[in-house]
Amino acid sequence: MEIPYTVSARPDTGLYNARLGIWLFLASEVMLFGGLLSGYVLLRTGALQWPHGWARLSVPLATVNTIVLISSSVTMAMAVAALRRKNLARGRACVLATIGLAATFMIVKLLEYREHFGAGELPSRDNFFATYYTLTGLHAVHVAGGILVMTYLAGPGAGLWSRAPERYTHRVETAALYWYFVDLVWIVLFPVLYLS
């Protein structure tokens, strides 16, 4: 039995299976980050004193990371556009560029963590650093997950193109939606943690 709507969109929903699945997954992700953000608001508003993020964290490094992550969303959108135009070579190159930018983000993040660890600013120090490491750490785990998926898509997963190009394009589109979400989360975290 063939599973319907793996390639073509269902007429009434206008969605294929993977796209519906990723939207549901992203809804659960919104709840996960929303819950943590709510905890952050509780701790921050309830604290008698809360330090400014810009006084304890590196705003220049975070700004670089913001630019890097936004650029990676652009390259991911370019990958989807290239695959829709049936250009696999360009599509793969754009996915590889996205992986490179995501890896840059992770390296900068590790440098930032190393600086804090060196200064004895561990999560156990106070609520500020506990929430900082929890929120940015969970986000970094999502970036790492994205790198894994995109590495598969640019590497062994690209073999699907020769058999079912439309399906491969859908897979990259689905990964792109996830990647835009990861980008969006950082765009929320950056001002909340670093600029306020």
Place this chain on the structure above:
Amino acid sequence: MIGGMRETWRRAAAAAALAAWPAAALACPVCFGGAEGPMRDGLNAGILVLLAVTAAVLAGFAAGIVTIVRRARLQAIAAQEHA
């Protein structure tokens, strides 16, 4: 025997008093009766943020369902006209 009855009545009276004036028995497990202060503000703000996130996700689901129903209706009309 009489002492036991008295004890029972005493307990029943205490329970009735608590039922009539429940605020005395229900201290908030978070602030322990300290109704004012930043902790209460923080808790309220946290609850509001979580409610806003939940409302946004549920609104997204509702909007998606309405869109699907509309599309399905249009599909059915188009199929009838085609037939």
